[in-house]
Amino acid sequence: MRLGKVHLSSSQIIILGFFLVIMAGALLLMLPISTVQPGGATFMEALFTSTSATCVTGLVVQDTATYWTPFGQFVIMLLIQIGGMGVVTVVALITMVSGRKIGLMQRSTMQDAISAPQVGGIVRMTGFIVKVTLCIELIGAALMATVFCPEFGLLKGLWYGLFHSVSAFCNAGFDLMGVKAQYSSLTSYVAQPIINFVIMSLIVIGGIGFFTWNDIKTHGWRLRRYRAQSKVILAMTSALILLPAIYFFFFEFENAPLAERIWSSFFQSVTPRTAGFNTVDLTAMSETGQLLTVILMLIGGSPSSTAGGMKTTTVGVLLLAAYSVFRQKDYTHTFGRRISDSAIRNAATIFLMYIALFLLGGMIISRVDDIPILTALYETSSAIGTVGLTLGVTPTLGLVSRIILVLLMYFGRVGGLTLMFAAFTRSPNRGNYPEEKITVG
Numbered sequence: 001m002r003l004g005k006v007h008l009s010s011s012q013i014i015i016l017g018f019f020l021v022i023m024a025g026a027l028l029l030m031l032p033i034s035t036v037q038p039g040g041a042t043f044m045e046a047l048f049t050s051t052s053a054t055c056v057t058g059l060v061v062q063d064t065a066t067y068w069t070p071f072g073q074f075v076i077m078l079l080i081q082i083g084g085m086g087v088v089t090v091v092a093l094i095t096m097v098s099g100r101k102i103g104l105m106q107r108s109t110m111q112d113a114i115s116a117p118q119v120g121g122i123v124r125m126t127g128f129i130v131k132v133t134l135c136i137e138l139i140g141a142a143l144m145a146t147v148f149c150p151e152f153g154l155l156k157g158l159w160y161g162l163f164h165s166v167s168a169f170c171n172a173g174f175d176l177m178g179v180k181a182q183y184s185s186l187t188s189y190v191a192q193p194i195i196n197f198v199i200m201s202l203i204v205i206g207g208i209g210f211f212t213w214n215d216i217k218t219h220g221w222r223l224r225r226y227r228a229q230s231k232v233i234l235a236m237t238s239a240l241i242l243l244p245a246i247y248f249f250f251f252e253f254e255n256a257p258l259a260e261r262i263w264s265s266f267f268q269s270v271t272p273r274t275a276g277f278n279t280v281d282l283t284a285m286s287e288t289g290q291l292l293t294v295i296l297m298l299i300g301g302s303p304s305s306t307a308g309g310m311k312t313t314t315v316g317v318l319l320l321a322a323y324s325v326f327r328q329k330d331y332t333h334t335f336g337r338r339i340s341d342s343a344i345r346n347a348a349t350i351f352l353m354y355i356a357l358f359l360l361g362g363m364i365i366s367r368v369d370d371i372p373i374l375t376a377l378y379e380t381s382s383a384i385g386t387v388g389l390t391l392g393v394t395p396t397l398g399l400v401s402r403i404i405l406v407l408l409m410y411f412g413r414v415g416g417l418t419l420m421f422a423a424f425t426r427s428p429n430r431g432n433y434p435e436e437k438i439t440v441g
Contacts, residue, residue, distance in 0.1 A: 015414055017087035018054060022410070025050035025079045034072035041067075044402060051406045053079035055413035056306060058173025058276030058388020059379075059405060061395050065178030070159075076174060077163050083413065084170025084206065084306035085133055089126055129210045133169065136205055140165035143198045147189075152179075168202035171307040173276020173388030183392070190279040191260040196267055203275040204241070207301030208233055228337040229313060233302045236312035240299065244292060245269035252289045253280070272296035274307045276388020283391050287374060290391070294378055297385040298354060300412075308386025308412045310354045317347040358384050361408055365401045369393075383408035 008016070029046035032038060041049070045061055049068075052059050053076045064073065082090050141161040149157030160176055167174045177184050189195040205213070212230040219225040226234075249265035256264060267279050272293050282290070300309010317332070321344050324332040332339040358380050366376035375391050382389050383405040397405070 014087070018083075018410070018414055021079065021082055021087055022047070022050050022054045025054060025075060028075045029068075029072055031071075034069055034075060036067060036069055044399065048402055048406055049076065050079060051409050052388070053077075053172065053174065054083040055386050055409040056080055056083045056170045056172040056274075056308065057383060057386040057409045057412070058167075059383060059390060059394050059409070060174070060183075060388075061397075061402065063178035063182040064174050065176040066182060073163065073176065077166050080170050080172040080174060081166055084166075084172065085129065089129060125210070125214070128214060132210065132213060136202065137162075137165045137169050140169060140198050140202045143194060147192065147194050164199070165202060168199045168275060168277070169206040169306060171203060171206050171275045171301060171305075171386070173271075175277060183395075185278045187279055187281065191257070191263055193263070196263045196279065199275075199277060200267060200270045203270050203273075203277075204237065207273060207275075207305050207307040208237055209302040209305035211304050212302065228335045228339075229303070231335045232316045233312055236316045237302065240273060240296065240312065241266070241269050244296060247292065248289065252285055268293070269296070272385075272387055272389060274300045274309050274385050274387045276382070278389060282389060290374060290378060293389065294374075294381045297381040297387045297389065298358060300385045300387075308384075310350050310385075314347045314350050317343055318351060321347075354384060357408060357411065361404050365397070365404060368400050369397055379405060380408055384412040386412040 026043065026046040026049075028034060029049055030040050030043060032040040034046075035041050040046075041062070048059075048061050051057075062068070064076065068076065141158070141164075143161075144164055145158050145161035147157075148160040151157065152160060163174075163176055166172075173185075175185050177186060177188065180188055186195060186199065209230075211227070212233050215226045215230040223231070245265045245268075248268050249261060252268070253261045253264045264280050267277075271277050273296050282293075285293070298310060299315050300311055301307020302312045316334075317339060320334050320339060321332045332344060358377065361380035361384070362373060362377035365371070365379060366373045369376075371393055375393055378389070378391050379394065379397075379401075381387070386409060394405075
């Protein structure tokens with residue numbers, strides 16, 4: 001695609017699009033009309049919040065409900081919506097509504113933006129994404145309004161329902177419950193069935209990916225007809241919800257009443273991938289529970305979804321590859337399909353990049369701000385996984401640490417491979433070198 005005389009690849013367009021949206025959001029949040037206190041937000045506060053919203057993370061340096069005005073909150077919700085659906089998807093929607101034709105290059109960019117397997121049908125798929133997003137968000141808003149309206153009044157209850165529905169479906173984790181207690185998230189609804197069920201459902205629906213939902217829409221309960229990717233996503237998602245929930249139920253919330261214990265266990269299992277809401281005091285959890293949460297945040301959601309993280313398919317492919325090595329198989333397969341070597345290489349690269357940046361960022365923050373290493377790693381996993389959970393130290397971090405978190409949030413939302421493909425051009429294959437065996441393990 002041309003930008004003036006500059007030729008931009010699809011990866012570069014995606015990166016530039018997110019950057020421009022973040023900067024535009026930061027400028028809007030700096031306006032005096034955006035903050036309760038006169039004078040407006042500082043550039044760093046606005047940039048951090050705009051990045052967190054656009055990258056659907058949820059980490060904040062100021063309480064969303066008490067620091068930002070309704071205009072500022074609306075800007076944040078709009079950034080969450082754009083970030084969740086994807087900048088390229090939103091631009092394509094505007095183009096479609098205006099009646100303009102979408103060329104082949106634009107379709108290729110849309111394919112890369114939503115991780116589509118092919119260019120064919122990409123415009124129809126974009127329409128499906130928009131319709132599903134808006135319908136599910138409105139349903140979620142209506143259900144939560146039944147709880148918020150009696151508590152906050154009609155207009156405020158409707159607004160709270162819409163804001164939290166968009167935030168949950170887009171896996172953002174922003175909330176407006178600071179009116180009860182600053183940075184309290186959903187702790188006052190720890191055993192409220194409607195809020196717990198709707199928020200968890202929205203997180204899972206948004207996090208499993210639109211192509212999985214397209215399989216569900218097309219094939220219903222005929223699971224054998226699903227693509228292998230959808231089967232891996234559903235299997236990994238189920239395991240990553242049930243197994244941690246069992247641990248939380250027996251070892252973290254054993255002193256809570258039964259109903260609260262069940263809701264808390266499932267909610268704490270769902271929200272790290274990658275929503276950022278919390279209904280319990282995260283600082284009261286054991287270090288083992290906090291470390292498990294860090295792992296869940298790093299894994300994140302699934303491809304072509306509103307979630308971030310290294311993705312369930314990345315971890316699934318690596319586990320399958322390891323299993324094939326244990327069985328001394330020459331290839332990796334699942335559900336009757338062979339997994340390509342390129343997919344395994346990409347998965348290993350993504351895993352290495354996430355782990356390296358997560359550890360490096362945590363070490364620097366721990367040293368610069370003199371906080372425990374587990375607390376620092378909690379922050380960096382939350383940022384790079386675009387989650388938004390925190391042990392309460394985000395507002396107290398210094399400038400260097402905030403810049404690190406901003407970069408990690410951006411990396412986590414745009415994607416490691418997208419950044420690498422944008423930075424490096426593909427070099428031509430000049431033939432193979434002689435093979436030599438290197439012993440590993």
